[in-house]
Amino acid sequence: MVLQSGDRTGFLAVLTHPYESSNEDNNPRSSLPLTEFHDWYESEHIPLRLNHLEQFLCGARYKAISSSKQSLETNAPDWLALYLLSSPDIFTQSVYTSLREKRSEREKDVMKRIEVLVRITGEVLAVNSPPQDGNNKTGTGFEPGLPSPWVLTHELLLDDDELAKETLATWNNPGDAYSSHSLIRSHLIKVLESGVARFGLGVSEPRDDPHGLKSGYWIVHEFATKDGAEVFAKKSLGSTSTQRDKVEWTLWEVYKAYPCIAQGNLKPN
Structure with missing residues (x-):
């Protein structure tokens, strides 16, 4: 789904690192092979959300x-999973909270073997x-078809909504030194809640964790090319100006975009 400014939309990001046992590990069963991790995501985690809940617009x-x-x-x-939801209010409603409260035994077992899990909810x-010149293909965002092949994520170290919006607009101005011809669109996320978990144990103060958020805004840029994303990151996010303090960023390559009931494109079983 390609959003337009003005939509009040929920946002969910889940960043994970499956545990990989070493040769010194005395309990190899604690490892979470990627094949098992992906099978759980594909056959259980994703379907429970996108195949049954209309509130999940895309993933x-x-x-x-x-x-x-x-x-x-x-x-x-x-690994990063991105979802857009019909409203940020959904995060406090039982249709969403029950997903975590009623985990299957399989999911509980998998969660125990995820070394790091960062969950971000926001609006x-x-x-x-x-501006598009007619030759640019914006694709389907986070939907199947032509999903954005590259996303760049980072925090925005500001504490004012309007200033954050101004910064976002600057990045999408083709005449600005910080812009990129490869940039498709940028999402400004106001973080409602973020947390870090390790081996299923919640961390009460995620900001003390190196993988926790330090600010109230998270940015997701969609790019058409890897080179364009990397150039943008180096020249834009490495600045030391007031509005663009140097931040840590991560570049991600698309693995898969999923059909869902909200899009009406699920194939019958």
């Missing part, structure tokens, strides 16, 4: 490719797109 998964650090940390989240505060 897509991405794999981490690079980051602002020299290399991806060994225990950094390397889409603004969506901006640079």
Whole structure:
């Protein structure tokens, strides 16, 4: 689904790193192989949400490719699931909370073997797109068909909604030094709640965790090319100006976008 500014839309991001046992691990059963991780996502986690709940407008998964650090940390989240929902109010309603309260035994077992899990809920505060010249293909966003092949995520270290919106607009101005011809659109997320869990144990103060958020805004940029995303990250997010303090970013490559009941494109079983 491609959103337009003005829609009051919920946003959910789940960043995970499945546990990988080492040769020194005395309990190899604690490992979560990627095949098992993906099978659980594909056959249980995604269908419970997108196949049954109309509040889930779309969903897509991405794999981490690079980051602002020299290399991806060994225990950094390397899988990202993004969802847009009909309203941010859904996060306090039983249709959503029951998904976590009534986990299956299979899901409980998988969750115990996820080394790092970061959950971000929020509201889409603004969506901006640079002007299109007719040759650019904006694709289908986070829906099947032509999903955005690359997304760049990072925090926005501000504390004012209007200033955050102004910064987002600047990134989508083709005449600005911080813009990119590869940029499809940018989402400004006002974070409602974020938390970090390790091996199923919740962390009460996620800001003390290196993978927790430090600000109230999270940005998701969609890009048409990897090179365009990396150039944008280096010249825009590496700035030390007042509005663009240097932040850590991660570049993700699309893994899969999913059909859902809200889109009316589910295939019959």
